Amino acid sequence: MSRFARDMTVVYWEEPIEIGDRETAFLKVRQADDFPNVRVVTPHLPARLNDEQRENALRRLLDAHAASLVRPLVTWYYTPMMLPFSRHLDASAVIYDCMDELSKFRFAPERLLDLEQELIDRADLVFTGGASLYEAKKSRHSSVHCFPSSVDRAHFAKARKELPQPADQAELKHPRLGFYGVIDERFDIDLLREMADLRPEWSFVMVGPVVKIGEDELPRAANIHYVGGKTYEQLPAYLSGWDVALMPFAMNESTQFISPTKTPEYLSGGKPVVSTPVRDVVRSYGHLQGVHIAHDADGFVRCCEKALEQSHEVEGDWLAEADLLLSATSWDTTQARMAGLITEVLGERTARETSALLVAAE
CATH class of the missing domain: 3.40.50.2000 (Glycogen Phosphorylase B;)
Structure with missing residues (x-):
């Protein structure tokens, strides 16, 4: 606008x-x-x-x-x-x-x-x-x-550099796997719970307001960190401190037609992405090396391990491939x-x- x-x-x-x-x-x-x-x-x-x-x-x-x-x-x-x-x-x-x-x-x-x-x-x-x-x-x-x-590529590309870390994330140990967005019925809370249980040494950072679901429904674990809603301007700082970006959407009626803006934002920030098989994500980004699709917690963890390897590459082919796609956006x-x-x-x-x-x- x-x-x-x-x-x-x-x-x-x-x-x-x-x-x-x-x-x-x-x-x-x-x-x-x-x-x-x-x-x-x-x-x-x-x-x-x-x-x-x-x-x-x-x-x-x-x-x-x-x-x-x-x-x-x-x-x-x-x-x-x-x-x-x-x-x-x-x-x-x-x-x-x-x-x-x-x-x-x-x-x-x-x-x-x-x-x-x-x-x-x-x-x-x-x-x-x-x-x-x-x-x-x-x-x-x-x-x-x-x-x-x-996507505002210049805005999210700030995350490719080391930015001063927000206080509520700075002390969390690596690897950090993060999500930002509204946490509601579209979010797979069971998947998050299972991943946190499978990998207690990983830090899961959830950025965003909780809407239409009760706080008591959220999975609670020592390695799951809910930091609340943030402004658009703050998002690159959080993204810069992650190793992998997550899109753990539930596969239900509410996600049947979604086309998450997070995919190009995460990629613009230089982070590999792991997502559930949201139709538009698979169709538009599933062919990229830096976008991994998983159907359950075990698959999600395996994909996150691959993405963690990619995140340590300074100049990976996966990032050049993503940048080429984003250049037309x-x-x-x-x-x-x-x-x-x-x-x-x-x-x-x-x-x-x-x-x-x-x-x-x-």
């Missing part, structure tokens, strides 16, 4: 935050750090409101804010759940950017599938975050386009292709006048 902001105002509309029952609904508006043309808008709603009241309040707040935006307007949805309070907007183009099959997630709202179909019917363009999602959506709209996640290219499709929808005259892009995101 920072790239779209070079040419237009981007309004990033976030999920609402609950406030006291007696407080009045309001919007908190701030400019994104380092990106002055990206405006982050966060609704604050009283906790007492029912679903209908919440939607009405959100609609009023949205209308008041949208009145300040210069037309034409592009609405960009990351989730169908934002549709009920925004469907009335007079948008020149509607984009549905589908990054996950949200209906497969734990606690998915009952009406999500109906709202998604409505959004697909309204959308001018549908973007998908991976090949599996593209295959699932391509028959449901006349203009579906696959845009696998790219660019957020600039992705954004340019998306912008070109939007231009076709809007028409040349309207496209030149587009001055606002409203992003509805979780």
